[in-house]
Amino acid sequence: MMTIDHIAVVGAGAWGTSLALAAHRAGRTVTLWGRDVAGMAASRENAAHLPGVRLPEAMQVTDRIEAVLAADAILLATPAQTVREVAGRLEAIREDTPVVLCAKGLERGTAKRMTEVLAEALPPAAPAVLSGPSFAVDVARGLPTAVTIAATELKLAMALCHALGSASFRPYAETDMLGVEIGGAFKNVLAIAAGIVAGREFGASASAAVIARGFAELRRLGEAQGALPETLMGLSGLGDLVLTCSSVQSRNFAYGHALGSGAALPPALAEGAATAPVARDLARRLGVPMPITEAVAAILDGTLSIDAAAEALMLRPLKREVD
């Protein structure tokens, strides 16, 4: 079996730092690369994103991209809209170095998935995807978490699972990268919808309806593109949808909640805000009805009020549930 010992994580935000900790707990040699990490390297703490969580001395924290290039595998954990630029900086990697995409989103302007962006920006990489229900803070604290790691070759997905798996972090291997990516990107849009429902105090019944009907949209769009239904119903699809649609810990949910309640928008990253218009356009192009996604995109671009969106969703023509 392929052996992965040295793991480099690119992006020292909440998720990158947590994944570096997971790799360390799994017994790997770990390099964490980020911009402006001198303070973090000295204090051994990511005070901005994970205060109180100690970074082990054995973990190399660096802003030198050269330190990443020789790793056996690279986890790319910067936000979706930066993946093209950041991947481009890794052009000197060895041919077929596994590069695991950890961002959840679609690229603005091109509507491309992260694997499509990587194929263009860094052709020597062997792509993989890591996704699933996993708040960075939970992973950083070593709470039990399960995720999906997908690669075209099961052998690579399994090697990555062995490299990252530990008593607190359980990855499942998968070959349906497309399905895993679609689940991760779209659940963020639906989490904004769920947050709006909670913030507007539409009630628990409406929250459950958004999750179930949102999942119907995710499944339709995934299947239209060739994703496997089992993937969409797994950790990276339904699992992550349930997590982010039901917890204020989710930045996407919190963003929607602020919209719904009329509070000031939180400054944190809400990937779904960038993905919503891209998802709407993609769905229209593929002829897939996605009314909740349409509503979120319209609320975000200011063309529809929340109350008008709710009424329009409730008064859509009556139909069979499975259609």
Ligand SMILES: NC(=O)C1=CN([C@@H]2O[C@H](COP(=O)(O)OP(=O)(O)OC[C@H]3O[C@@H](n4cnc5c(N)ncnc54)[C@H](O)[C@@H]3O)[C@@H](O)[C@H]2O)C=CC1
């Ligand atoms: N935070 C979480 O619980 C989870 C996050 N994710 C995904 O991981 C991705 C990153 O999210 P977070 O780490 O939470 O965000 P974050 O806001 O905590 O950190 C993002 C990091 O990326 C860095 N960065 C931004 N642009 C960059 C660039 N051009 N070059 C180099 N570094 C750059 C920032 O300096 C920051 O350190 C997102 O796609 C998110 O959906 C996935 C699972 C869990």
Ligand SMILES: O=C(CO)COP(=O)(O)O
């Ligand atoms: O993807 C996540 C958990 O699986 C994190 O969700 P948020 O980006 O909404 O915080």
